Amino acid sequence: MTGKFAVVVKGWPRLSETFIAQELVALEAAGHRFDIWSLRHPTDTKTHPLHDRLTAPVHYLPEYLHDDPARVWRARAKARDLPGYARAYAVWRKDLARDLDVNRIRRFGQACVLAAELPDGVNGLYAHFLHTPASVARYAAIMRRIPWGFSAHAKDIWTSPDWEIKEKLADDETGARFGATCTAYGASQLRKLAAEPSRIDLIYHGLDLSRFPLPPDRAPRSPDAPLRLLSVGRLVEKKGFDRLIAALARLPDRIDWTWTHIGGGPLGDALARQAEEAGIAARITWRGACDQPQVIADMRASDLFVLPSRIASDGDRDGLPNVLMEAASQRLPILSTAVSAIPEFIESGVHGILANDSPEALAAAIETLADRPTQALAMAEAALSRLRTEFGMAPGIARLSQRLTDMTR
Structure with a gap:
């Protein structure tokens, strides 16, 4: 079976994202081992029974960098010693020049924490949503020199700029090893932007x-x-x-x-x-x-x-x-x-x-x-x-x- 990987999500758990919980429960049942890394703490006061079936450990990154500056600075100091940090920093600076926004800065800080705190034995990163979670996963994967992939859904495809999607789908060490999306409509759009269209899979969520x-x-x-x-x-x-x-x-x-x-x-x-x-x-x-x-x-x-x-x-x-x-x-x-x-x-x-x-x-x-x-x-x-x-x-x-x-x- 596969080596261990980490799953990056926007928030966990979320009532409106049962499709993610359904998928992760099924992947555990198929024998996969992973931890969940969430960019945000939960805001829903309820959970679905499906969430209780998942046994994967859940870790929370600093939702805002000022929430835990000591953790962020420790992580960045450790991240600087990682083999791909210089490359990740250059990629991020290029992104920041085209998207000069505090959220872009936050993504890199969260990526430093993720890369620094990933346990040994993690061989890849898998992000749900192609916008913010994939950015954090991409920067961290470059730092660690491990592959990454993603699942895209809706808003992340249609509100992300084409330049960013193209670079996340680049056929080099910074691009995703694979991308999945849950509609033929979305798959067609991503394949138009991908350097290697065969890396994009149409995978309907389906229903258990x-x-x-x-x-x-x-x-x-x-x-x-x-x-x-x-x-x-x-x-x-x-x-x-x-x-x-x-x-x-x-x-x-x-x-x-x-x-x-x-x-x-x-x-x-x-x-x-x-x-x-x-x-x-x-x-x-x-x-x-x-x-x-x-x-x-x-x-x-x-x-x-x-x-x-x-x-x-x-x-x-x-x-x-x-x-x-x-x-x-x-x-x-x-x-x-x-x-x-x-x-x-x-x-x-x-x-x-x-x-x-x-x-x-x-x-x-x-x-x-x-x-x-x-x-x-x-x-x-x-x-x-x-x-x-x-x-x-x-x-x-x-x-x-x-x-x-x-x-x-």
């Missing part, structure tokens, strides 16, 4: 269905019955919940609807005010961050899952959100948008409905699905079937396991 209860036996909802809508996602621009609220306000009075939202985020207060001003706040339940059992319970109790993803003003966008597959696992009809890689799982009219992200289009789609419950349930059945046959977790874990083995042997 053993973690989920069997789907409920659903009967078609009566068109006259209340319509229970559910969304799960962070309250950020790219999720499109402002447009969904505007859509809900447009629904005809004949539809007796309620909407439950699960997730936290910076736009919570603004969205709550929007709902109040639209006169629909009484129909909405804001649950905040919830653990996996609560999410699944709400999916089983709902009639329609709605995720109105869109491209944010800064270019940020979803990849293929795992919550769509989780909804499909519970035979829950899906309404989403044809953004990014969502059509890789949902073919509109077959596995769910993909509307455009305007309030008018979302309202029309909700009305259609409310009026055609038998069709909605048939699409949910098709999505569940596709999930089981094409989006299982095992093939991706096998490919990633081989990449990590090759990198660290």
Whole structure:
């Protein structure tokens, strides 16, 4: 089996990143040995049961360099004696000249701590997300003269400058040995920027269905019955919940609807005010961050899952959100948008409905699905079937396991 490696993540644990926890649990089960190095301390007050299954030790780097200056200076003094420090410093200075920002300085300080404190026997670094975590992993790997690889997801691909991605994908001692990404949409973009496109793998997260209860036996909802809508996602621009609220306000009075939202985020207060001003706040339940059992319970109790993803003003966008597959696992009809890689799982009219992200289009789609419950349930059945046959977790874990083995042997 592979030698030991270190996993670099933005924060650990995070309720919104179950795909990372799922992957790491599977890699442990496949026999891999690793520690987790987190750039940030946890902010969620809850965890998923999945997090409790992971046995890997977790280490926290200084979130801000001024939090522990003595640790940072000790680490930099030790890092200067590492064989690749001069090369890493030169790479960082070149990056800093094009990105003169305190965050770039913090990345190098965190990399010094990581490189200095890595235990003996670590043969490689593996970063989740191609932006900050990959920068820290790259600088540290150059210092230690060990290989590194990454998994990219969504925001990190679309909001990072091309020059930085190209250099992280360079075919030299500073570039990643391999890169994985969870959508064909993202893989195509990375291969355009890579010196060696064959190093980029499309690895869908998939879903470990053993973690989920069997789907409920659903009967078609009566068109006259209340319509229970559910969304799960962070309250950020790219999720499109402002447009969904505007859509809900447009629904005809004949539809007796309620909407439950699960997730936290910076736009919570603004969205709550929007709902109040639209006169629909009484129909909405804001649950905040919830653990996996609560999410699944709400999916089983709902009639329609709605995720109105869109491209944010800064270019940020979803990849293929795992919550769509989780909804499909519970035979829950899906309404989403044809953004990014969502059509890789949902073919509109077959596995769910993909509307455009305007309030008018979302309202029309909700009305259609409310009026055609038998069709909605048939699409949910098709999505569940596709999930089981094409989006299982095992093939991706096998490919990633081989990449990590090759990198660290």
